[in-house]
Protein backbone atom coordinates (compact mmCIF):
# COMPACT_ATOMS: atom_id res chain seq x y z
CA UNK A 1 0.00 0.00 0.00
CA UNK A 2 1.32 3.41 -0.84
CA UNK A 3 1.42 6.29 1.55
CA UNK A 4 0.48 9.79 0.61
CA UNK A 5 3.30 11.87 -0.66
CA UNK A 6 5.21 13.55 2.15
CA UNK A 7 6.70 16.98 1.64
CA UNK A 8 10.41 17.22 1.08
CA UNK A 9 13.29 18.69 3.01
CA UNK A 10 13.21 22.11 1.51
CA UNK A 11 10.64 24.76 2.18
CA UNK A 12 10.42 28.50 2.35
CA UNK A 13 10.27 29.77 5.90
CA UNK A 14 7.65 32.30 6.97
CA UNK A 15 5.22 33.84 4.51
CA UNK A 16 6.33 31.58 1.66
CA UNK A 17 5.67 28.43 3.63
CA UNK A 18 2.10 29.45 4.32
CA UNK A 19 1.56 29.92 0.59
CA UNK A 20 3.02 26.45 -0.03
CA UNK A 21 0.67 24.94 2.52
CA UNK A 22 -2.25 26.62 0.83
CA UNK A 23 -1.16 25.32 -2.56
CA UNK A 24 -0.94 21.76 -1.19
CA UNK A 25 -4.55 21.93 -0.05
CA UNK A 26 -6.01 23.22 -3.29
CA UNK A 27 -7.59 19.85 -4.16
CA UNK A 28 -9.55 19.64 -0.88
CA UNK A 29 -13.23 19.10 -1.62
CA UNK A 30 -14.41 19.73 1.95
CA UNK A 31 -15.85 16.23 2.37
CA UNK A 32 -15.00 16.12 6.10
CA UNK A 33 -13.48 12.62 6.09
CA UNK A 34 -10.41 14.04 7.86
CA UNK A 35 -12.49 15.55 10.68
CA UNK A 36 -14.50 12.36 11.07
CA UNK A 37 -11.27 10.38 11.44
CA UNK A 38 -9.60 12.69 13.94
CA UNK A 39 -9.52 11.60 17.58
CA UNK A 40 -8.57 15.14 18.62
CA UNK A 41 -11.28 16.96 16.66
CA UNK A 42 -13.72 17.22 19.57
CA UNK A 43 -11.15 19.25 21.52
CA UNK A 44 -10.13 21.49 18.64
CA UNK A 45 -11.66 24.95 18.22
CA UNK A 46 -11.75 24.47 14.43
CA UNK A 47 -11.99 21.02 12.89
CA UNK A 48 -9.32 19.93 10.39
CA UNK A 49 -11.74 20.43 7.49
CA UNK A 50 -12.45 23.99 8.66
CA UNK A 51 -8.74 24.72 8.98
CA UNK A 52 -8.07 23.69 5.37
CA UNK A 53 -10.80 26.07 4.25
CA UNK A 54 -9.35 28.86 6.41
CA UNK A 55 -5.88 28.24 4.98
CA UNK A 56 -7.25 28.59 1.49
CA UNK A 57 -9.03 31.79 2.47
CA UNK A 58 -5.77 33.14 3.92
CA UNK A 59 -7.24 33.58 7.42
CA UNK A 60 -3.84 33.45 9.03
CA UNK A 61 -4.65 35.32 12.24
CA UNK A 62 -7.63 33.10 13.06
CA UNK A 63 -5.73 29.92 12.32
CA UNK A 64 -2.77 30.80 14.49
CA UNK A 65 -4.96 32.00 17.34
CA UNK A 66 -6.57 28.58 17.38
CA UNK A 67 -5.21 25.55 19.17
CA UNK A 68 -6.22 23.09 16.46
CA UNK A 69 -2.86 22.19 14.98
CA UNK A 70 -1.17 21.91 18.41
CA UNK A 71 -3.72 19.18 19.18
CA UNK A 72 -2.66 17.04 16.25
CA UNK A 73 -1.05 13.87 17.59
CA UNK A 74 0.29 12.77 14.18
CA UNK A 75 -1.90 9.66 14.08
CA UNK A 76 -2.06 9.82 10.25
CA UNK A 77 -5.70 8.72 10.06
CA UNK A 78 -6.70 11.79 8.04
CA UNK A 79 -3.74 11.34 5.69
CA UNK A 80 -4.64 7.69 5.22
CA UNK A 81 -8.29 8.32 4.49
CA UNK A 82 -8.41 11.61 2.56
CA UNK A 83 -9.97 10.73 -0.80
CA UNK A 84 -7.80 13.37 -2.45
CA UNK A 85 -4.59 11.91 -1.01
CA UNK A 86 -3.54 15.19 0.61
CA UNK A 87 -0.57 15.21 3.05
CA UNK A 88 -2.69 16.42 5.96
CA UNK A 89 -0.57 15.32 8.93
CA UNK A 90 2.42 16.98 7.29
CA UNK A 91 0.33 20.10 6.86
CA UNK A 92 -0.50 20.20 10.58
CA UNK A 93 3.24 19.94 11.28
CA UNK A 94 3.94 22.71 8.79
CA UNK A 95 1.43 24.95 10.60
CA UNK A 96 3.33 24.25 13.83
CA UNK A 97 6.52 25.32 12.07
CA UNK A 98 5.01 28.58 10.80
CA UNK A 99 3.62 29.33 14.26
CA UNK A 100 6.99 28.64 15.88
CA UNK A 101 8.94 30.64 13.30
CA UNK A 102 6.64 33.65 13.41
CA UNK A 103 6.02 33.66 17.13
CA UNK A 104 2.31 32.88 17.10
CA UNK A 105 2.14 31.36 20.55
CA UNK A 106 -1.52 31.22 21.46
CA UNK A 107 -0.37 28.25 23.46
CA UNK A 108 3.11 28.64 24.93
CA UNK A 109 3.37 25.13 26.31
CA UNK A 110 3.83 23.29 23.02
CA UNK A 111 6.56 25.36 21.33
CA UNK A 112 8.42 25.70 24.62
CA UNK A 113 8.39 21.95 25.14
CA UNK A 114 9.60 21.19 21.61
CA UNK A 115 12.40 23.73 22.00
CA UNK A 116 13.52 22.21 25.30
CA UNK A 117 13.52 18.81 23.63
CA UNK A 118 15.57 19.86 20.61
CA UNK A 119 18.07 21.81 22.72
CA UNK A 120 18.58 18.68 24.76
CA UNK A 121 19.21 16.63 21.62
CA UNK A 122 21.62 19.22 20.22
CA UNK A 123 23.61 19.12 23.41
CA UNK A 124 23.83 15.40 24.16
CA UNK A 125 22.74 13.69 20.97
CA UNK A 126 20.17 11.75 22.97
CA UNK A 127 17.36 12.93 25.19
CA UNK A 128 18.08 13.18 28.88
CA UNK A 129 14.56 13.21 30.14
CA UNK A 130 15.01 14.80 33.55
CA UNK A 131 17.11 17.70 32.36
CA UNK A 132 14.79 18.29 29.43
CA UNK A 133 11.70 18.39 31.64
CA UNK A 134 13.45 20.69 34.12
CA UNK A 135 14.28 23.16 31.37
CA UNK A 136 10.73 22.87 30.03
CA UNK A 137 9.23 23.63 33.45
CA UNK A 138 11.58 26.57 33.94
CA UNK A 139 10.64 27.92 30.55
CA UNK A 140 6.86 27.65 30.81
CA UNK A 141 6.96 29.37 34.22
CA UNK A 142 3.61 27.97 35.23
CA UNK A 143 3.83 26.18 38.56
CA UNK A 144 0.81 24.01 37.76
CA UNK A 145 2.62 22.35 34.89
CA UNK A 146 5.48 20.68 36.78
CA UNK A 147 3.10 19.69 39.57
CA UNK A 148 0.97 17.70 37.16
CA UNK A 149 4.03 15.60 36.33
CA UNK A 150 5.09 14.78 39.89
CA UNK A 151 3.22 11.44 40.00
CA UNK A 152 4.80 10.28 36.73
CA UNK A 153 8.26 11.41 37.82
CA UNK A 154 7.96 9.55 41.11
CA UNK A 155 6.84 6.35 39.40
CA UNK A 156 9.70 6.43 36.91
CA UNK A 157 12.18 7.34 39.65
CA UNK A 158 11.05 4.39 41.77
CA UNK A 159 11.76 2.04 38.86
CA UNK A 160 15.17 3.58 38.17
CA UNK A 161 13.89 4.76 34.80
CA UNK A 162 14.87 8.41 35.05
CA UNK A 163 18.12 9.74 33.77
CA UNK A 164 18.97 12.24 36.46
CA UNK A 165 22.13 13.69 34.92
CA UNK A 166 21.84 17.47 34.80
CA UNK A 167 24.67 19.71 33.73
CA UNK A 168 25.08 23.48 33.55
CA UNK A 169 23.52 25.79 30.97
CA UNK A 170 25.32 26.59 27.75
CA UNK A 171 28.49 24.92 26.57
CA UNK A 172 29.10 23.18 23.29
CA UNK A 173 26.91 20.34 22.13
CA UNK A 174 27.35 17.03 20.37
CA UNK A 175 25.21 17.96 17.37
CA UNK A 176 26.14 21.66 17.15
CA UNK A 177 27.66 21.25 13.68
CA UNK A 178 24.55 19.64 12.22
CA UNK A 179 22.19 22.16 13.78
CA UNK A 180 24.31 25.08 12.60
CA UNK A 181 24.43 23.81 9.03
CA UNK A 182 20.66 23.23 8.97
CA UNK A 183 20.08 26.81 10.10
CA UNK A 184 22.57 28.11 7.55
CA UNK A 185 20.93 26.26 4.65
CA UNK A 186 17.45 27.30 5.69
CA UNK A 187 18.45 30.93 6.05
CA UNK A 188 20.01 30.85 2.57
CA UNK A 189 16.77 29.94 0.85
CA UNK B 190 19.64 -13.11 10.25
CA UNK B 191 21.56 -9.96 10.98
CA UNK B 192 19.89 -6.62 11.68
CA UNK B 193 21.09 -3.15 12.53
CA UNK B 194 19.45 -2.14 15.78
CA UNK B 195 18.33 1.40 16.59
CA UNK B 196 16.99 1.49 20.18
CA UNK B 197 16.17 5.21 20.40
CA UNK B 198 16.11 7.41 23.51
CA UNK B 199 13.05 5.96 25.27
CA UNK B 200 14.50 2.46 25.28
CA UNK B 201 17.54 3.73 27.19
CA UNK B 202 15.45 4.90 30.14
CA UNK B 203 11.68 4.83 30.46
CA UNK B 204 11.28 1.75 28.22
CA UNK B 205 14.26 -0.30 29.37
CA UNK B 206 12.14 -3.45 29.60
CA UNK B 207 11.24 -3.11 25.91
CA UNK B 208 14.91 -2.88 24.96
CA UNK B 209 15.93 -5.79 27.19
CA UNK B 210 13.12 -8.09 26.06
CA UNK B 211 13.46 -7.24 22.34
CA UNK B 212 17.19 -7.97 22.41
CA UNK B 213 16.78 -11.16 24.46
CA UNK B 214 13.97 -12.45 22.26
CA UNK B 215 15.90 -11.84 19.04
CA UNK B 216 18.99 -13.54 20.48
CA UNK B 217 16.95 -16.52 21.66
CA UNK B 218 15.51 -16.89 18.16
CA UNK B 219 18.98 -16.91 16.70
CA UNK B 220 19.21 -13.42 15.21
CA UNK B 221 22.06 -10.98 15.57
CA UNK B 222 21.48 -7.31 16.38
CA UNK B 223 24.17 -4.78 15.55
CA UNK B 224 23.50 -1.63 17.55
CA UNK B 225 24.21 1.48 15.46
CA UNK B 226 27.44 2.82 16.86
CA UNK B 227 27.17 6.36 18.35
CA UNK B 228 23.47 6.63 17.39
CA UNK B 229 21.63 9.84 18.27
CA UNK B 230 18.00 10.93 18.71
CA UNK B 231 15.69 10.66 15.68
CA UNK B 232 14.03 14.01 16.49
CA UNK B 233 10.86 12.38 17.84
CA UNK B 234 7.82 14.54 17.19
CA UNK B 235 9.73 17.72 18.06
CA UNK B 236 12.04 18.28 15.09
CA UNK B 237 9.15 18.38 12.63
CA UNK B 238 7.56 21.29 14.52
CA UNK B 239 10.69 23.40 14.08
CA UNK B 240 12.57 22.53 10.92
CA UNK B 241 11.67 20.17 8.12
CA UNK B 242 15.33 19.71 7.20
CA UNK B 243 16.36 18.95 10.78
CA UNK B 244 13.58 16.37 10.99
CA UNK B 245 15.24 14.50 8.12
CA UNK B 246 18.87 15.12 9.09
CA UNK B 247 18.49 13.73 12.63
CA UNK B 248 17.26 10.26 11.62
CA UNK B 249 19.48 10.26 8.49
CA UNK B 250 22.58 10.61 10.66
CA UNK B 251 21.83 7.17 12.09
CA UNK B 252 21.24 5.61 8.69
CA UNK B 253 24.53 7.15 7.52
CA UNK B 254 26.38 5.63 10.48
CA UNK B 255 24.94 2.20 9.66
CA UNK B 256 25.88 2.53 6.01
CA UNK B 257 29.40 3.61 6.91
CA UNK B 258 29.93 0.36 8.84
CA UNK B 259 29.92 -1.54 5.55
CA UNK B 260 27.51 -4.19 6.87
CA UNK B 261 24.47 -4.86 4.70
CA UNK B 262 21.36 -5.44 6.78
CA UNK B 263 17.88 -4.13 7.47
CA UNK B 264 17.44 -1.62 10.29
CA UNK B 265 15.32 -2.97 13.15
CA UNK B 266 13.49 -0.30 15.16
CA UNK B 267 11.24 -1.11 18.17
CA UNK B 268 9.85 2.42 18.79
CA UNK B 269 7.07 3.42 16.39
CA UNK B 270 8.00 7.09 16.37
CA UNK B 271 11.68 6.36 15.66
CA UNK B 272 10.58 3.86 13.02
CA UNK B 273 8.49 6.46 11.22
CA UNK B 274 11.25 9.08 11.35
CA UNK B 275 13.99 6.76 10.09
CA UNK B 276 11.78 5.28 7.44
CA UNK B 277 10.57 8.66 6.18
CA UNK B 278 14.15 9.95 6.01
CA UNK B 279 15.19 6.94 3.93
CA UNK B 280 12.11 7.28 1.76
CA UNK B 281 12.60 10.99 1.03
CA UNK B 282 16.34 10.73 0.47
CA UNK B 283 15.86 7.77 -1.86
CA UNK B 284 13.23 9.38 -4.07
CA UNK B 285 13.87 13.12 -3.86
CA UNK B 286 17.20 14.38 -5.16
CA UNK B 287 16.90 17.82 -3.57
CA UNK B 288 16.25 16.37 -0.12
CA UNK B 289 19.15 13.95 -0.57
CA UNK B 290 21.47 16.78 -1.58
CA UNK B 291 20.50 19.07 1.30
CA UNK B 292 20.66 16.28 3.88
CA UNK B 293 24.09 15.19 2.70
CA UNK B 294 25.40 18.75 2.75
CA UNK B 295 24.51 18.81 6.45
CA UNK B 296 25.80 15.31 7.20
CA UNK B 297 29.13 16.24 5.57
CA UNK B 298 29.81 18.41 8.62
CA UNK B 299 30.39 15.15 10.48
CA UNK B 300 32.11 13.42 7.55
CA UNK B 301 28.98 11.34 6.91
CA UNK B 302 26.73 10.68 3.95
CA UNK B 303 23.67 8.57 3.22
CA UNK B 304 22.87 7.25 -0.23
CA UNK B 305 19.53 5.66 0.71
CA UNK B 306 18.74 2.00 0.47
CA UNK B 307 18.69 0.67 4.04
CA UNK B 308 15.36 -1.02 4.66
CA UNK B 309 13.87 0.34 7.89
CA UNK B 310 11.71 -2.26 9.65
CA UNK B 311 9.49 -2.08 12.72
CA UNK B 312 10.13 -4.80 15.31
CA UNK B 313 6.55 -6.00 14.81
CA UNK B 314 7.16 -6.45 11.07
CA UNK B 315 10.27 -8.53 11.75
CA UNK B 316 8.54 -10.65 14.40
CA UNK B 317 5.46 -11.26 12.25
CA UNK B 318 7.10 -11.71 8.85
CA UNK B 319 10.76 -12.72 9.25
CA UNK B 320 10.39 -14.83 12.37
CA UNK B 321 6.75 -15.80 12.17
CA UNK B 322 4.30 -17.65 14.37
CA UNK B 323 5.76 -21.09 13.53
CA UNK B 324 9.07 -20.21 15.16
CA UNK B 325 7.25 -19.12 18.32
CA UNK B 326 5.14 -22.29 18.36
CA UNK B 327 8.22 -24.43 17.79
CA UNK B 328 10.07 -22.91 20.75
CA UNK B 329 7.13 -22.80 23.14
CA UNK B 330 8.13 -23.57 26.73
CA UNK B 331 5.25 -22.07 28.66
CA UNK B 332 1.91 -21.86 26.93
CA UNK B 333 -0.06 -18.71 27.78
CA UNK B 334 -3.24 -20.69 27.49
CA UNK B 335 -6.17 -19.03 29.23
CA UNK B 336 -4.72 -15.55 28.78
CA UNK B 337 -6.76 -13.08 26.76
CA UNK B 338 -4.52 -10.50 25.07
CA UNK B 339 -5.74 -7.27 23.47
CA UNK B 340 -3.25 -6.39 20.71
CA UNK B 341 -2.62 -2.64 20.54
CA UNK B 342 -0.78 -1.28 17.50
CA UNK B 343 -1.28 2.46 17.89
CA UNK B 344 -0.54 4.71 14.93
CA UNK B 345 2.92 5.11 13.57
CA UNK B 346 3.80 1.44 13.20
CA UNK B 347 0.89 1.30 10.73
CA UNK B 348 0.54 4.77 9.25
CA UNK B 349 1.52 6.39 6.95
CA UNK B 350 3.75 3.49 5.81
CA UNK B 351 1.34 0.58 5.60
CA UNK B 352 3.13 -2.20 3.81
CA UNK B 353 3.28 -4.94 6.45
CA UNK B 354 -0.21 -4.71 7.92
CA UNK B 355 -3.64 -3.25 7.34
CA UNK B 356 -3.55 0.36 8.66
CA UNK B 357 -7.22 0.25 9.74
CA UNK B 358 -7.71 -3.39 10.81
CA UNK B 359 -4.26 -4.63 11.75
CA UNK B 360 -3.78 -8.31 12.47
CA UNK B 361 -0.05 -9.07 12.40
CA UNK B 362 0.04 -9.72 16.17
CA UNK B 363 -2.78 -12.28 16.08
CA UNK B 364 -0.83 -15.31 14.90
CA UNK B 365 2.08 -14.52 17.23
CA UNK B 366 -0.20 -14.25 20.26
CA UNK B 367 -1.96 -17.45 19.20
CA UNK B 368 1.34 -19.28 18.78
CA UNK B 369 2.22 -18.33 22.37
CA UNK B 370 -0.94 -20.16 23.46
CA UNK B 371 -2.96 -17.06 24.38
CA UNK B 372 -6.23 -15.94 22.82
CA UNK B 373 -6.66 -12.66 20.93
CA UNK B 374 -9.17 -10.26 22.48
CA UNK B 375 -11.46 -8.94 19.77
CA UNK B 376 -11.80 -5.17 19.99
CA UNK B 377 -12.07 -2.08 17.85
CA UNK B 378 -9.34 0.07 19.41
CA UNK B 379 -6.27 -1.77 18.10
CA UNK B 380 -5.25 0.99 15.67
CA UNK B 381 -6.64 4.03 17.53
CA UNK B 382 -4.46 6.85 18.82
CA UNK B 383 -3.31 7.11 22.47
CA UNK B 384 -2.38 10.78 22.03
CA UNK B 385 1.33 9.99 21.73
CA UNK B 386 3.53 12.96 22.62
CA UNK B 387 0.54 15.11 23.53
CA UNK B 388 0.68 13.60 27.04
CA UNK B 389 3.25 16.29 27.82
CA UNK B 390 1.55 19.34 26.33
CA UNK B 391 -2.14 18.34 26.06
CA UNK B 392 -2.69 16.00 28.96
CA UNK B 393 -6.48 16.36 29.25
CA UNK B 394 -7.07 15.29 25.64
CA UNK B 395 -4.63 12.42 25.99
CA UNK B 396 -6.32 11.07 29.13
CA UNK B 397 -9.64 10.96 27.28
CA UNK B 398 -8.15 9.01 24.39
CA UNK B 399 -6.48 6.54 26.76
CA UNK B 400 -9.68 6.17 28.81
CA UNK B 401 -11.56 5.04 25.69
CA UNK B 402 -8.86 2.46 24.93
CA UNK B 403 -8.72 1.07 28.48
CA UNK B 404 -12.52 0.96 28.62
CA UNK B 405 -12.71 -1.07 25.40
CA UNK B 406 -10.16 -3.57 26.74
CA UNK B 407 -12.47 -4.55 29.59
CA UNK B 408 -12.61 -8.35 29.61
CA UNK B 409 -9.04 -8.85 28.37
CA UNK B 410 -6.26 -9.84 30.81
CA UNK B 411 -3.69 -7.52 29.32
CA UNK B 412 -2.92 -5.17 26.45
CA UNK B 413 0.16 -5.92 24.32
CA UNK B 414 2.03 -2.94 22.86
CA UNK B 415 4.81 -2.36 20.35
CA UNK B 416 5.77 1.25 21.16
CA UNK B 417 7.25 2.91 24.25
CA UNK B 418 4.97 5.93 23.95
CA UNK B 419 1.79 3.82 23.70
CA UNK B 420 2.99 1.69 26.60
CA UNK B 421 3.67 4.67 28.86
CA UNK B 422 0.44 6.48 27.97
CA UNK B 423 -1.64 3.37 28.64
CA UNK B 424 0.04 2.46 31.92
CA UNK B 425 0.83 5.73 33.62
CA UNK B 426 -2.53 7.23 34.62
CA UNK B 427 -4.82 4.24 35.13
CA UNK B 428 -5.89 5.25 38.67
CA UNK B 429 -6.66 8.79 37.63
CA UNK B 430 -8.58 7.62 34.56
CA UNK B 431 -10.56 5.13 36.62
CA UNK B 432 -11.58 7.98 38.94
CA UNK B 433 -12.36 10.20 35.96
CA UNK B 434 -14.67 7.59 34.40
CA UNK B 435 -16.04 6.28 37.69
CA UNK B 436 -15.13 2.65 37.01
CA UNK B 437 -12.17 0.35 37.52
CA UNK B 438 -10.14 0.47 34.31
CA UNK B 439 -6.86 -0.97 35.60
CA UNK B 440 -5.35 -3.53 33.25
CA UNK B 441 -1.88 -4.98 32.76
CA UNK B 442 0.11 -3.44 29.88
CA UNK B 443 3.02 -5.46 28.51
CA UNK B 444 5.34 -5.20 25.55
CA UNK B 445 4.80 -7.87 22.90
CA UNK B 446 8.38 -9.22 23.17
CA UNK B 447 7.89 -9.61 26.94
CA UNK B 448 4.82 -11.72 26.32
CA UNK B 449 6.42 -13.83 23.58
CA UNK B 450 9.63 -14.08 25.57
CA UNK B 451 7.72 -15.38 28.57
CA UNK B 452 6.14 -18.11 26.46
CA UNK B 453 9.57 -19.08 25.11
CA UNK B 454 10.97 -19.38 28.62
CA UNK B 455 13.19 -16.29 28.69
CA UNK B 456 14.58 -15.83 32.21
CA UNK B 457 13.48 -12.92 34.42
CA UNK B 458 16.41 -10.73 33.45
CA UNK B 459 15.44 -11.06 29.80
CA UNK B 460 11.88 -9.90 30.50
CA UNK B 461 12.20 -7.28 33.25
CA UNK B 462 8.50 -7.44 34.06
CA UNK B 463 9.51 -5.78 37.33
CA UNK B 464 9.89 -2.51 35.41
CA UNK B 465 6.34 -2.39 34.03
CA UNK B 466 4.26 0.28 35.70
CA UNK B 467 0.88 -1.39 35.31
CA UNK B 468 0.90 -5.09 36.09
CA UNK B 469 -2.32 -5.89 37.91
CA UNK B 470 -2.41 -8.42 40.72
CA UNK B 471 -4.74 -10.65 38.74
CA UNK B 472 -2.34 -10.69 35.76
CA UNK B 473 0.57 -11.68 38.00
CA UNK B 474 -1.58 -14.42 39.54
CA UNK B 475 -2.44 -15.74 36.08
CA UNK B 476 1.24 -15.95 35.15
CA UNK B 477 2.09 -17.63 38.45
CA UNK B 478 -0.68 -20.20 37.99
CA UNK B 479 0.50 -20.96 34.48
CA UNK B 480 4.04 -21.62 35.53
CA UNK B 481 2.75 -24.13 38.10
CA UNK B 482 1.19 -26.14 35.31
CA UNK B 483 3.36 -28.59 33.46
CA UNK B 484 5.14 -27.13 30.49
CA UNK B 485 4.08 -28.09 26.98
CA UNK B 486 4.71 -31.82 26.75
CA UNK B 487 6.79 -33.63 24.19
CA UNK B 488 8.03 -30.76 21.99
Ligand code: SF4
Pocket residue numbers: 027028029030031032033034035049052081082083084085086088
Ligand atom coordinates in the same frame (compact mmCIF):
# COMPACT_ATOMS: atom_id res chain seq x y z
S1 SF4 C 1 -10.59 14.38 3.75
FE1 SF4 C 1 -9.30 15.47 2.24
S2 SF4 C 1 -10.73 16.24 0.69
FE2 SF4 C 1 -11.97 15.66 2.48
S3 SF4 C 1 -12.17 17.57 3.69
FE3 SF4 C 1 -10.40 16.49 4.50
S4 SF4 C 1 -8.66 17.33 3.33
FE4 SF4 C 1 -10.51 17.89 2.20
Ligand code: SF4
Pocket residue numbers: 034037038039040041048071072073074075076077078079088089092
Ligand atom coordinates in the same frame (compact mmCIF):
# COMPACT_ATOMS: atom_id res chain seq x y z
S1 SF4 D 1 -2.99 13.29 12.07
FE1 SF4 D 1 -3.63 14.99 13.38
S2 SF4 D 1 -5.24 16.06 12.28
FE2 SF4 D 1 -4.98 14.07 11.29
S3 SF4 D 1 -6.50 12.74 12.25
FE3 SF4 D 1 -4.59 12.50 13.42
S4 SF4 D 1 -4.68 14.01 15.10
FE4 SF4 D 1 -6.27 14.57 13.58
